[in-house]
Amino acid sequence: xxxxxSIFLPVLLIPLATLLQAQGTPPPSPLTMVSREGxxxxxxxxxxxxxxxxxxxVAALFQVAVREDTLAGGLTLTYRGRTVVVSTNQPMASVAxxxxxxxxxxxxxxxxxxxxxxxxxxxxxxxYDARIELRRPSRLLLVGDVRVPRxxxxxxxxxxxxxxxxxxxxxxPVTVTTEAGRVVLRVDADALDLNLPGxxxxxxxxxxxxxxxxxxxxxxxxxxxxxxxxxSEAGGxxxxxxxxxxAATADAAPAPPPAPAPLPAAVAAPAFLFAPRPVLLTIVVxxxxxxxxxxxxGAGGAEEKRITLELSRRLRMLIETRLGIRVILTxxxxxxxxxxxxxxxxxxxKADLFLSLHLNAxxxxxxxxxxxLYLRLDDExxxxxxxxxxxxxxxxxxxxxxxxxxxxxxxLAQARHVDASTVLATVLEEELRAQITMSPRPRLQVPxxxxxxxxxxxxxxxxxxxxxxADERRAQSDDFQxxxxxxxxxxxxxxxxxxxxxxxx
Amino acid sequence: MTRRHALQALAAILVLAVGGWAVSRALDRLxxxxxxxxxxxxxxxxxxxxxxxxxTATLYYGSSDGQTLIPVRREVPLADGVLPQxxxxxxxxxxxxPEGYVSVIPEGTTLRAFYVTDRGDAFVDLSGxxxxxxxxxxxxxxxxxxxxxxxxxxxLPSVHRVQILLDGREADTLAGHIxxxxxxxPDPSLVREDAQ
Numbered sequence: 001x002x003x004x005x006s007i008f009l010p011v012l013l014i015p016l017a018t019l020l021q022a023q024g025t026p027p028p029s030p031l032t033m034v035s036r037e038g039x040x041x042x043x044x045x046x047x048x049x050x051x052x053x054x055x056x057x058v059a060a061l062f063q064v065a066v067r068e069d070t071l072a073g074g075l076t077l078t079y080r081g082r083t084v085v086v087s088t089n090q091p092m093a094s095v096a097x098x099x100x101x102x103x104x105x106x107x108x109x110x111x112x113x114x115x116x117x118x119x120x121x122x123x124x125x126x127x128y129d130a131r132i133e134l135r136r137p138s139r140l141l142l143v144g145d146v147r148v149p150r151x152x153x154x155x156x157x158x159x160x161x162x163x164x165x166x167x168x169x170x171x172x173p174v175t176v177t178t179e180a181g182r183v184v185l186r187v188d189a190d191a192l193d194l195n196l197p198g199x200x201x202x203x204x205x206x207x208x209x210x211x212x213x214x215x216x217x218x219x220x221x222x223x224x225x226x227x228x229x230x231x232s233e234a235g236g237x238x239x240x241x242x243x244x245x246x247a248a249t250a251d252a253a254p255a256p257p258p259a260p261a262p263l264p265a266a267v268a269a270p271a272f273l274f275a276p277r278p279v280l281l282t283i284v285v286x287x288x289x290x291x292x293x294x295x296x297x298g299a300g301g302a303e304e305k306r307i308t309l310e311l312s313r314r315l316r317m318l319i320e321t322r323l324g325i326r327v328i329l330t331x332x333x334x335x336x337x338x339x340x341x342x343x344x345x346x347x348x349x350k351a352d353l354f355l356s357l358h359l360n361a362x363x364x365x366x367x368x369x370x371x372x373l374y375l376r377l378d379d380e381x382x383x384x385x386x387x388x389x390x391x392x393x394x395x396x397x398x399x400x401x402x403x404x405x406x407x408x409x410x411x412l413a414q415a416r417h418v419d420a421s422t423v424l425a426t427v428l429e430e431e432l433r434a435q436i437t438m439s440p441r442p443r444l445q446v447p448x449x450x451x452x453x454x455x456x457x458x459x460x461x462x463x464x465x466x467x468x469x470a471d472e473r474r475a476q477s478d479d480f481q482x483x484x485x486x487x488x489x490x491x492x493x494x495x496x497x498x499x500x501x502x503x504x505x
Numbered sequence: 506m507t508r509r510h511a512l513q514a515l516a517a518i519l520v521l522a523v524g525g526w527a528v529s530r531a532l533d534r535l536x537x538x539x540x541x542x543x544x545x546x547x548x549x550x551x552x553x554x555x556x557x558x559x560x561t562a563t564l565y566y567g568s569s570d571g572q573t574l575i576p577v578r579r580e581v582p583l584a585d586g587v588l589p590q591x592x593x594x595x596x597x598x599x600x601x602x603p604e605g606y607v608s609v610i611p612e613g614t615t616l617r618a619f620y621v622t623d624r625g626d627a628f629v630d631l632s633g634x635x636x637x638x639x640x641x642x643x644x645x646x647x648x649x650x651x652x653x654x655x656x657x658x659x660x661l662p663s664v665h666r667v668q669i670l671l672d673g674r675e676a677d678t679l680a681g682h683i684x685x686x687x688x689x690x691p692d693p694s695l696v697r698e699d700a701q
Contacts, residue, residue, distance in 0.1 A: 289641075289681060296641035304641065339677060358682075361642025363607045364571035373643060378687060440572065446647060449677055449684035460682075462643055 024114075027051055027139075031117065033061065034191040035130075035143040039213060042141055044117055050104045052114035062124060062132075062143075068113070075106060075113055082127035086115060093123040100126075101314070103321050117141075118321060137324060138193045146190040147172065149238075151216055154277070158202035160246040162224075166207070166216060168238040176229040176240065183218040183227050184210055185240055192216065203244040223247055236348070279499035280353060282326045283319060283492065284346035286450065287312040288358035288460075291336030296361035298472035304359040305334065307475050311357055311463065315485045319492060343453035347413070353424070353495070354458035355488065356450055359475060360439075360465045368468040369439030370432055370484075373460040374425040375414050375452060376445035413455035420457035420502075424495050428459055431491040435483035436463070457495070461488070558583040560590070562660045564598050565652040565696070567607030571644070573697040574652055575606060576659070591619045591661055595629060598656040609648040611638035617673060625665040626688040627657050633672045636679045643682040650683045651695045658691045666690050 024045035031042040031051075042061065044053045055075065059066045065078040068088075075086040086093040091102045100122050107114045117134060120141065125132040130144035142148055149168045156163040166185060168174065173188040192214055196207040203224040210217040220227060225247035231240045287308040289295030295304030309331070316327040328349055330342040346354045360371065414421070422445075429443045439462075451458045463484050464471040474480045559580040568575050581597045584590040595616045602608040611634050618630035631653075639649065654667040666688035670676060676685045 293681065294641075295681065296645075339681070358643065361640045361645045362571040363567045363609055363640075363645055363648065364569065367571045367644065371644075378690065446643065446682075447684045447689065448643070448682055449686070450682075452684055460643070465642070465644075467640070467642065467645075 024052065029139050031139050031141055032191070033141040033143060034146050034148060036146060036190075039191065045114065047107055047114065048104070051117045052104075052107060053117050053120070054109075055106075055113045055115055058115070058120070058124070062120075062128065064124070066113075075115075077124065079124070079127050080129070084119075084123045084127060086119065086123065088113075091116075093119065095123050095126045101317055118317075122317065135193055136320075138195065140191060140193060142191075148191045148193050149187065149189050150193040150195060151187070152195045152277075153197055153207040153216075153218075155197075155201040155204065160203055160244070162201065162203035162242075162244045164200070164204055164207075164218070164242040164244075166218070166240040166242065168240070170236050171233045171238040174231045174238055174240055176231065178227055178229070181220050181222075181224075183220070183229050183242065185216045185218070185229065185231075186210070186212065187214050187216070189214050203246060204242070218242060220244055279503060280323075280325055280492070280496045282328065282349055282351045283353045283355065284328050284330060284349060284351040285312045285315055286330040286342050286346075286354065286356040288356060290331050290334055293336050296359050296466045298466035298475075299365075299469060300472050302359075302466055302472045302476055304466060307359055307463075307481075308357045309334065311481050311484055314481055315355075315357075315488055318485050318489050322489070323492070325492075339450045340453060342450055343413075346458075347453070347455050351456055352499075353492070354451070354454045354456055356448075356458070356460040358460060358462050360462035361467045362465055363467075365467050365469065367439065368465050368471045369437045369442070370464060371439050371442055371444060371462040372425045372428045372432065373444050373446050373448055373462065374421045374458070375418060376447050377412075377415055377418060378447060413453050414451050414458060417455070417457045420499075421451075421459060423498055424457045424491070425459045427494045427498070428461060428488065428491040431494065432461070432484065432487035434490070435487035436480060439465075562594050562597065563656070564594070565609075565655045565659075566602040567609040567648050567652075568697060569605065569607060571607060574609070574648060574655060574695050575697060576655070577603065577606060579603070587621060587661055587663060588619060591621070591627065591657060591664075592616060594656055594660050595619060595653070598652065599631075609645070609652045611635055611640075611649070613638060618670075621661075621664055625663055627661070627664040627667045628670055629653055629657065629667055630670040630673055635669070636671055636676070639680040641680045646678070646680045646682045647695060649679060650685070650689065651692055654689050655691050655696060 024047035027044055027046055031044050033040050033042045042053065043057060044051050046052070055066050055077075058064055058077070062079065067076045067078070069076055073088050075088060077084040077086065082096065084093050084095050086102075086106060088106055091105045093100050093102060102122065103116050103118055120132050121134045131142065133142040134140075135142065135148075140148060149170055149172050151166065151168050153164060153166045156165055168187055175186040175188075177184045177186065192209070194209055194216070196209075196216070198206060198208070200206050200219070203221045205219040205221050208217050208219065209215070218229075223246055225245045227242065227244040229240050229242045231238055233239075287305070289305040289308065291305075293305065295308070297303055312329050313332070316329060319325050319327050328345060328351065330345045331337045342356070343354075360367075425443055429438065432438065433442065448460055451460060461484075464475040464480070466472050466475065560583050561578050562581040563576045564579050565574040566577055567573075579597060581593050584593045599610055599614050599616060601612065613632075613634040615632040615634070616629070617632055619627065621627045635649070639646065650669060653669060657667045658664050668675075668688040669679075669685050671679075678685055
């Protein structure tokens with residue numbers, strides 16, 4: 001009897017699954033959940049450009065009780081006495097009394113409810129005991145304390161010899177194996193967040209995932225000879241320097257005399273064959289103040305630290321879901337973070353953009369509207385800027401070449417980005433003006449402490465005056481906050497185009 | 506005997522007085538600035554009715570629209586030397602604004618010390634109220650910081666930049682925005698000359 005059931009169950013389930021999938025299409029590559037227990041695929045489906053997961057899958061994966069409340073029009077997820085209520089007709093959920101936006105409302109499919117996968121990091125994570133992080137570009141769902149370093153690769157010089165670097169951040173031990181036609185890097189981690197360029201150049205055909213989930217394979221070209229890879233660790237990042245020599249030809253004639261003056265590699269190098277690194281990969285958003293530092297306070301009781309955090313979270317969601325750019329907040333809860341630590345979050349994550357969100361105060365209640373601030377350098381900063389343009393240090397690298405490093409005082413790192421920050425402030429002002437009211441002085445250059453040490457284009461946005469009663473009411477409204485987030489989002493898009501244009505030769 | 510003792514005491518007092526004057530002059534020279542009569546742009550005024558001489562100094566208050574600083578000429582007691590005169594000017598600047606203007610410095614803020622280096626950088630040491638009673642916001646903070654910077658640089662031409670200290674120590678900011686770690690030069694864009 002049991003044997004019969006085990007035969008018929010899959011037979012019954014397959015048509016059922018097919019029926020469910022009929023409403024959507026499977027994603028191009030499956031989502032993989034990585035936890036301390038291992039890896040497992042998570043079934044999802046694409047409906048109307050949204051990736052959805054069945055609520056019963058969520059219940060099974062995370063030991064969550066799911067209940068449908070038809071009267072209230074909501075789905076309740078309960079985990080250890082904590083609940084999330086997902087609206088069935090609005091793209092939002094209530095997490096411990098706080099509203100969280102979702103990219104779409106749930107979709108009913110037969111007896112099942114399908115919800116956007118973003119529900120997991122945004123709504124379930126806050127009530128869950130362990131971390132839940134969705135890394136959409138690499139199709140990973142991280143649960144709990146797992147080590148999943150980001151792996152990137154680049155060609156440094158096509159050569160020959162072809163030189164390349166594979167970076168693993170945060171640092172992790174790497175074992176290198178040279179096999180026929182390829183070099184395999186095995187990383188000591190639970191999984192890898194692969195951001196590989198795909199195609200290589202010259203003697204390296206491609207970088208791709210290895211057969212094991214924590215391995216990277218560097219596939220060599222047929223003309224490749226000896227290859228070597230040397231891992232090293234610095235600044236919390238493991239770098240594997242690869243060097244691939246050309247194979248000696250069988251009918252090699254006697255070696256010609258060495259050229260008297262070989263051309264520098266930079267002159268001889270052909271154009272790279274793979275897509276360059278995107279100009280905007282990571283944005284750090286800095287919610288101003290926090291903890292016992294409340295910031296400005298309105299007569300009606302509105303607190304700057306609370307509104308800046310709400311808006312930062314909203315902005316993160318908008319940019320991450322629509323642009324796929326990683327957004328990191330300098331604080332994701334109500335705590336004090338020093339100004340140096342805020343800059344360090346941006347610098348350590350190699351962010352491409354830093355946006356600090358604040359609310360303003362004036363000595364009289366009449367002043368209202370938003371302002372965009374960027375750094376004004378003093379004489380010392382100007383000196384640092386000139387020095388950054390002219391001073392650099394040349395260090396030897398693998399294979400006898402040299403690499404030039406710019407030297408800049410850490411506390412004046414913003415000096416080299418003032419021109420780009422000026423452009424950023426201009427587009428922010430223009431795009432915010434299309435959404436909200438600007439103050440009579442909409443753009444200001446000011447010696448701002450939080451921006452001085454930030455090593456990337458940066459601006460600070462004062463979104464409204466809490467000392468103005470109308471601005472205080474507005475700043476807490478959904479319409480205003482959506483407008484600010486949209487304005488900044490539009491400015492990020494324009495600034496990305498500017499950066500791309502700057503990179504053109 | 507008694508008369509000889511009295512003469513000796515008088516001579517000692519004279520020596521001490523002359524010595525004290527000489528030390529005071531020497532200290533002023535060491536700071537690299539000339540006496541107030543030579544270097545202060547504030548105009549000396551005739552002694553007031555109470556018999557205390559005054560100068561007319563330019564102090565800075567918030568405009569009624571709360572956006573900029575307005576220079577206002579006010580009488581400040583005359584003092585001998587740049588440092589004493591600077592202390593008098595700052596003491597007046599820290600007082601509440603006159604009618605028609607807005608105070609930009611938190612109430613209760615006092616001047617703890619004032620000194621000037623050879624390079625023309627002044628250090629204004631304010632009491633902690635300047636930060637602890639600050640309402641926050643970059644606009645309010647800009648006005649507070651630059652009211653102090655302009656009050657010093659516009660009245661004492663030998664001073665080019667001003668660094669604000671809090672309770673005797675270097676400070677990051679007053680309320681989280683304006684960088685106070687280095688001396689600040691005046692910012693004319695924050696000052697509107699058309700007084701009300």
